[in-house]
């Protein structure tokens with residue numbers, strides 16, 4: 516599938532990714548590797564790339580390190596870990612460090628400039644992209660009174676920052692793509708307490724409608740569909756979250772028993788209005804028994820789209836502590852929407 520952001524063919528549907536997930540980062544019998552001490556400069560010897568195309572993650576880091584020294588950015592006494600944070604694509608819970616096939620490493624780094632990043636992308640096959648690390652988390656920041664919220668994204672220095680994560684549910688994994696520079700990091704750890712809490716709530720309530728009211732890229736709402744709720748509503752005020760909620764509905768189409776997904780807009784159109792108040796329908800999916808709707812809008816205004824008393828709503832805000840104190844929001848929601856509401 517083509518990437519909705521860069522247009523290149525680096526997206527797989529959920530079935531395809533799941534069928535390959537055990538072999539993607541596993542070495543072939545000829546793969547060599549050398550574990551490096553991350554707290555100091557790297558050891559000079561690292562094995563050459565294997566004919567299978569995979570390179571052990573530490574050896575990719577050694578090559579990045581040498582490139583940074585060559586560019587005059589590093590002096591050679593920095594620790595290996597100073598390069599930045601690696602995110603593999605797809606993000607899968609692994610028991611051993613990965614052997615990386617081409618274009619499977621997105622690096623979040625504060626040391627690369629654009630020239631060094633372009634060199635890294637062209638000279639080191641494993642690099643899929645480099646993001647410029649910023650101190651502010653990506654997405655919508657705090658709203659001060661009635662001022663418009665401050666939004667931030669990490670700059671893509673090279674390649675593309677769209678990548679997938681795989682999260683397990685009891686009915687099979689959910690695959691979620693995201694534009695990483697516009698999303699929070701949520702890496703799979705083999706056990707996801709939020710998904711467990713969604714499973715428990717669905718088992719208890721048996722809703723006919725499950726609403727993921729600040730959906731991020733749609734993980735919990737799509738998990739609800741995979742777990743068997745027939746009508747799902749996803750919503751987020753942030754354009755990149757709403758778009759990827761819709762995109763992930765399409766990626767997981769089969770597991771969601773959908774026959775058709777229709778988009779009312781595309782990524783570049785949504786990006787023109789990064790934060791939206793009134794709900795805008797981004798996409799819909801239909802199957803014989805199932806329906807999914809995805810909106811971009813402020814969650815306080817989503818009630819106008821909800822007309823089912825058998826509703827279960829999950830709120831998964833970034834700042835949970837602040838959100839829990841927002842009692843007026845909960846009482847308004849219970850009054851205007853009803854049903855059961857929970858924070859995972």
Ligand SMILES: [Zn+2]
Pocket residue numbers: 518519520521522523525675676677
């Ligand atoms: Zn892309």
Ligand SMILES: [Zn+2]
Pocket residue numbers: 542543544545546547565566567568569
């Ligand atoms: Zn190999």
